[in-house]
Amino acid sequence: MKAYLALLLLVITVASSQVQASAWFTWPTVGESTLKWGWWKIYTAELKTPTGKYLASDSNLALIIRYLRDIDKNDLLSATDKQWQHLGIPSQQRQQWLRVLAQQWPSVKQGDRLVFVKTATEGRFYQHGKPLGKPLSVPLSNAFIGIWLSTATEYPKLRLQLIGQ
Template sequence: MRNFFLVVSVLLFANIFFVNAKEFPNDITDYKESLNQVGQARFKVLFWNIYDSALFTPSGDFKQEEDYVFEITYLRDIEKEELIKRTVEQWQHLGLLNEDYQIYVPMLMDIWPDISEGDRLAIWVSQKGAAFYFNQQLAGVVEHKYFGKQFVAIWLSPKTSQPELRNKLLGKMPL
């Protein structure tokens, strides 16, 4: 009996930090259609269009405590190693320490595919965790409660390297 309570306690404790992949459906289409777009933005480097992005929430306003979906539609081919390299660079720009993000790099290597022009990569951030969707299909779940917010901070943090893009995603007028 004592072992039973120990096992139950460990499982309950683990549930505070981890999310079960069953929390997320295999296809994000229906859920995304139930949301309202907060804003959208195109990311360009010089004259190259890299991607279009959009932020969706239930209310149509961005609130950290609400579930949300951030989706990128790629306008060019990009290898997953390049995506991960750029993600790490942006986390460093935000001031995250190496130990704050290194645990996620192997997970992203397992989840993200190489990207072709027209592909969509979305992240559904809930209060329980985060799931990536590739072309609307579940690609993988990062089972760390705070990962989703840390990942989307690349675009939505006041410290982002792209403040104009952030303002557009949040539905604000450009400065």
């Protein structure tokens, strides 16, 4: 009986994280920001959570990135690597994660939108409402979202706008 209850609890937990991940578009917006480089606008970013508020301990969130320029996949990967270097992630770990992302990410065109949804058990990219690749591990998901939400981010003003401050 205990084993049955434990299995039932596991199924409910997994199902609930999947429902939460698929419902990100109904979540309220916490904040929005635009990344600019010189006079060029690169993308707009929007952060959503189930409550519309951001807490560093939140495991459920969605980051929506709307690209304002065409960007080649290799340039996206290079920019991600640069941000992870800034956050102090070791080279070997960065390279491993970049290989995973290289299998999932497309090159983006102006107007494209990529969505990253993070739950307690995984992270996942979506484009046009469809998942890109396999779910990502929690450490990789945390490292990716840390580019925007870490207190050590290279863009602290963007972070503050995203988290609604």
